[in-house]
Amino acid sequence: MRFAILTDIHANREAFAAVLEDAATRGAGRIVVLGDVVGYGPDPGWCCDKVAELQGRGAICVRGNHDNAAAGAPEPMSPLARRAMDWTKARLSEDQRAFLGRLPLVAEEGDALFVHASASNPEAFSYITSDTRAAPSFRATGARLIFCGHTHVPLLASRDPGGVVRQQEFKANLPIPLLRSRRWLAVVGSVGQPRDGVAQAGWALLDTEANELTFRRTPYDVAGTARKIRAEGLPEELAARLLTGS
Amino acid sequence: MPVRPHTGLEIDGFTLGEKLHTGGFATIWEVTHPDQDLHMVMKVPTILDGDDGPTIVGFEVEQMIMPRLSGPHVPKVIGIGGFDVMPYIVTEKIEGGSFLAVFQQAPLPLSDVIEIGARMVAAVADLHRQHVIHLDLKPENFLQRKTGEMVLVDYGLSRHDQLPDLLAEEFTIPMGTYPFIAPEQYLRCRDDPRSDLFALGAMLYALATGRNPWGTPQRLRGVRKRLWRDPEPPRAIRPEIPEWLQEIILRALSVDPMRRYQTAAQLAFDLAHPQQVTLTARALKTRRDGWLQVWDRWRVMRKLRRFDAPVSVAAQLASVPIIVVAVDLSPEGERLAEVLRAAVKRMLTIEPDARIACVNVIKTARIGIDQGTDDQGNNLHVMRLVQLKAWAEGIELPDHRLTYTVLEGPDPGLAIIDYATANHVDHIMMGARGYSTTRRYLGSVSAKVVAEARCSVTVIRLPEERAAA
Numbered sequence: 001m002r003f004a005i006l007t008d009i010h011a012n013r014e015a016f017a018a019v020l021e022d023a024a025t026r027g028a029g030r031i032v033v034l035g036d037v038v039g040y041g042p043d044p045g046w047c048c049d050k051v052a053e054l055q056g057r058g059a060i061c062v063r064g065n066h067d068n069a070a071a072g073a074p075e076p077m078s079p080l081a082r083r084a085m086d087w088t089k090a091r092l093s094e095d096q097r098a099f100l101g102r103l104p105l106v107a108e109e110g111d112a113l114f115v116h117a118s119a120s121n122p123e124a125f126s127y128i129t130s131d132t133r134a135a136p137s138f139r140a141t142g143a144r145l146i147f148c149g150h151t152h153v154p155l156l157a158s159r160d161p162g163g164v165v166r167q168q169e170f171k172a173n174l175p176i177p178l179l180r181s182r183r184w185l186a187v188v189g190s191v192g193q194p195r196d197g198v199a200q201a202g203w204a205l206l207d208t209e210a211n212e213l214t215f216r217r218t219p220y221d222v223a224g225t226a227r228k229i230r231a232e233g234l235p236e237e238l239a240a241r242l243l244t245g246s
Numbered sequence: 247m248p249v250r251p252h253t254g255l256e257i258d259g260f261t262l263g264e265k266l267h268t269g270g271f272a273t274i275w276e277v278t279h280p281d282q283d284l285h286m287v288m289k290v291p292t293i294l295d296g297d298d299g300p301t302i303v304g305f306e307v308e309q310m311i312m313p314r315l316s317g318p319h320v321p322k323v324i325g326i327g328g329f330d331v332m333p334y335i336v337t338e339k340i341e342g343g344s345f346l347a348v349f350q351q352a353p354l355p356l357s358d359v360i361e362i363g364a365r366m367v368a369a370v371a372d373l374h375r376q377h378v379i380h381l382d383l384k385p386e387n388f389l390q391r392k393t394g395e396m397v398l399v400d401y402g403l404s405r406h407d408q409l410p411d412l413l414a415e416e417f418t419i420p421m422g423t424y425p426f427i428a429p430e431q432y433l434r435c436r437d438d439p440r441s442d443l444f445a446l447g448a449m450l451y452a453l454a455t456g457r458n459p460w461g462t463p464q465r466l467r468g469v470r471k472r473l474w475r476d477p478e479p480p481r482a483i484r485p486e487i488p489e490w491l492q493e494i495i496l497r498a499l500s501v502d503p504m505r506r507y508q509t510a511a512q513l514a515f516d517l518a519h520p521q522q523v524t525l526t527a528r529a530l531k532t533r534r535d536g537w538l539q540v541w542d543r544w545r546v547m548r549k550l551r552r553f554d555a556p557v558s559v560a561a562q563l564a565s566v567p568i569i570v571v572a573v574d575l576s577p578e579g580e581r582l583a584e585v586l587r588a589a590v591k592r593m594l595t596i597e598p599d600a601r602i603a604c605v606n607v608i609k610t611a612r613i614g615i616d617q618g619t620d621d622q623g624n625n626l627h628v629m630r631l632v633q634l635k636a637w638a639e640g641i642e643l644p645d646h647r648l649t650y651t652v653l654e655g656p657d658p659g660l661a662i663i664d665y666a667t668a669n670h671v672d673h674i675m676m677g678a679r680g681y682s683t684t685r686r687y688l689g690s691v692s693a694k695v696v697a698e699a700r701c702s703v704t705v706i707r708l709p710e711e712r713a714a715a
Contacts, residue, residue: 041279156410158410158412159300160302160306160412161329162299162302163382164299168410168411169414170409170410171408174408174409176410177313177314177409179306179309179310180329180330180335181328181329184307207351
């Protein structure tokens with residue numbers, strides 16, 4: 001079975017649609033959404049409905065901090081995120097906000113665990129930006145594979161048979177064998193607002209049969225999304241950062 | 247580790263037979279499986295109790311890399327066992343055995359050195375094409391198939407440049423086999439395919455002279471010396487070694503990777519074209535450098551932390567391609583040969599480090615023995631070679647990057663394809679003749695080459711053909 005693992009869509013319809021199409025052509029039979037469906041981007045309603053539709057067809061979906069905020073929870077946010085969130089909330093229906101609020105914080109399937117940020121304390125939404133920050137997640141769960149998002153920067157770490165957690169370098173679009181001798185944690189990057197300098201949607205393809213993970217990048221109409229952000233009067237920084245992927 | 251290997255142990259359908267070898271980090275067992283007719287061996291790491299990180303990670307690296315390799319130069323993987331019960335890798339058994347025995351008979355006759363060397367280089371070239379740097383090349387890690395191909399084993403220190411490097415932070419000291427390890431490996435670089443070419447150079451040296459270029463150092467200090475100390479020139483040890491072979495060996499052993507052969511294919515090419523190896527001062531060296539020169543190098547090298555490594559294995563291979571240019575020297579082909587030469591010159595602007603191998607084919611009859619001379623008694627082969635050199639003069643490339651070869655065969659297309667395959671060629675350039683009657687009857691040489699060659703092929707046509715079509 002191939003899982004397309006998406007996270008941090010952030011109301012970017014163009015990126016979301018492009019990834020879903022790319023995932024389908026690569027034989028993904030199951031979709032996973034690791035949260036932050038809304039916030040920052042210009043199409044929260046469409047993205048929310050799409051995720052609900054995917055969930056209805058068997059997709060695994062968990063809740064991120066922006067989804068939490070959209071549902072009304074008091075999430076700490078930067079002023080920029082706050083401005084976008086106020087705009088977002090006004091554009092979501094009661095049902096859409098309730099849907100986001102109902103998503104679970106953690107989901108498990110087979111030997112994989114799915115969570116928006118650190119698995120050690122899912123409600124705290126801590127950033128995993130290094131091997132030291134990945135270590136608590138390995139301690140918190142027995143799952144062999146942990147998938148998360150939140151940082152918008154792809155990262156791969158593994159815990160070797162001796163218990164040492166190390167970050168691993170990898171190349172995009174090339175399959176990585178997930179050796180069964182160790183446990184793995186992948187931050188799969190961001191569909192709708194990548195921040196690693198690549199202005200393409202980031203996601204991951206997990207092939208459970210081949211036991212391989214591929215960090216993928218999918219080009220999308222970045223200029224189109226940026227235009228919409230500007231047309232909606234959302235902060236200019238949000239449009240500019242999409243164009244550079246930073 | 248819950249299970250330890252022993253004769254009679256059954257695991258995942260494999261039954262362990264005799265123990266064939268006990269190494270420093272692993273044992274090798276003969277195994278059978280009811281579904282497999284092959285002769286097989288199982289490698290099981292010897293994991294000591296307690297902290298044995300490097301052995302475990304080294305074995306993980308093998309388990310990760312080996313299943314991704316294919317072709318005659320690597321053992322076929324049959325099964326892999328996890329660390330939860332007993333880690334192992336089962337592969338086909340390479341019946342010819344290790345190359346160590348051959349090595350122990352060195353110095354070998356020079357023809358054997360060249361022939362064995364070429365087969366070793368071919369195996370390494372194939373591995374590099376598959377994005378893997380071996381990083382522990384030594385005689386024990388070359389096995390021989392009954393069909394003659396060398397098979398590379400032991401990938402515990404290897405680097406696959408498209409996969410995470412699990413070993414990157416595992417070692418606090420440089421790893422490798424001291425007599426053969428490259429200077430940059432001493433500096434803990436793990437991403438330069440030219441490190442393997444250095445090890446090949448050290449092995450060629452040993453095969454030709456019966457000695458290792460820097461002896462058999464037991465400590466790292468002894469390894470470090472090769473950053474400034476040059477080895478005894480091979481011809482000083484064995485005078486009948488030809489200058490060209492000394493040139494090849496010492497070039498492969500250059501301290502700076504930039505001064506070595508840049509790809510295994512380039513090294514193989516020189517071994518296959520000894521008359522065309524450009525000799526430098528290296529070829530004529532009769533003794534080691536004087537202490538003043540060595541001291542100068544020591545002052546620079548002792549502070550060195552790294553050499554520049556290539557972006558990736560594939561990028562390194564692509565940066566120094568071997569391009570075969572098949573030239574038609576017949577009077578009807580004259581105009582096309584000119585256009586082809588112009589195309590080669592343009593190609594050199596985008597591939598400035600390419601090596602150009604000019605070839606021409608003498609078509610021989612399918613049946614019977616051909617005359618090597620024409621009616622006037624001129625040697626055809628020599629005449630063609632002269633013509634080929636005259637044609638190539640216009641390319642304006644230094645001699646050491648141009649070679650000339652006249653091939654013979656009943657099927658010119660096949661002759662070109664075979665030459666390209668044997669020499670690890672990256673690209674073929676050739677002309678396509680116009681729509682003549684002869685071509686309609688005999689078929690097109692270029693079409694055959696395009697269809698059957700395993701490398702890229704560029705076919706050049708005359709601009710005037712466009713009007714004719």
